[in-house]
Amino acid sequence: MKTFTKLAFLGIFAATGIIIAGATAAQDAPAKLGDLEVTGAFTKAMLPGQPVGGGYFTIKNNGKSDDMLVSVSSPVAGTVEMHEMAMQGEVMKMRKLDTGIAIPAGKTVELTPGGLHLMFLKVKEPFKQGGKVPVTLSFEKAGKVDITLPVEAAGPGGHEHK
Numbered sequence: 001m002k003t004f005t006k007l008a009f010l011g012i013f014a015a016t017g018i019i020i021a022g023a024t025a026a027q028d029a030p031a032k033l034g035d036l037e038v039t040g041a042f043t044k045a046m047l048p049g050q051p052v053g054g055g056y057f058t059i060k061n062n063g064k065s066d067d068m069l070v071s072v073s074s075p076v077a078g079t080v081e082m083h084e085m086a087m088q089g090e091v092m093k094m095r096k097l098d099t100g101i102a103i104p105a106g107k108t109v110e111l112t113p114g115g116l117h118l119m120f121l122k123v124k125e126p127f128k129q130g131g132k133v134p135v136t137l138s139f140e141k142a143g144k145v146d147i148t149l150p151v152e153a154a155g156p157g158g159h160e161h162k
């Protein structure tokens with residue numbers, strides 16, 4: 001009887017474990033590429049008439065050498081650029097980063113609305129909330145990794161590109 005109770009308990013425990021593992025896997029799992037870890041990727045739904053979309057995520061460099069995000073591509077956009085928003089005097093301006101985004105050793109770099117970001121140009125179909133945007137990131141040293149940006153609701157916090 002005692003053994004049976006123990007086994008039943010273990011059974012329930014194991015089942016719970018599976019449920020927890022399943023729930024974790026369903027979430028936005030980090031994309032790993034060597035020492036780099038990409039998390040929290042998202043984009044925003046594009047408003048009617050909006051010609052471009054932004055892309056955001058966090059890259060953590062767990063390694064001992066610097067790396068650089070040198071190019072980005074997506075099958076849903078003609079071009080994907082890397083941009084930076086920065087104050088120029090009293091005006092917020094956007095600048096294209098031609099050499100890429102540095103990912104220093106041991107550092108975490110965030111791409112956010114209003115900061116560093118990806119810019120999707122020549123978008124074939126406007127991003128819709130609930131959709132997914134596939135993106136390939138190419139790093140100077142680590143190589144390439146495919147990530148998916150879930151499309152969140154359009155909203156303030158971004159910036160206009162005209």
Ligand SMILES: [Cu+2]
Binds near residue numbers: 083094117118119161
């Ligand atoms: Cu931009």
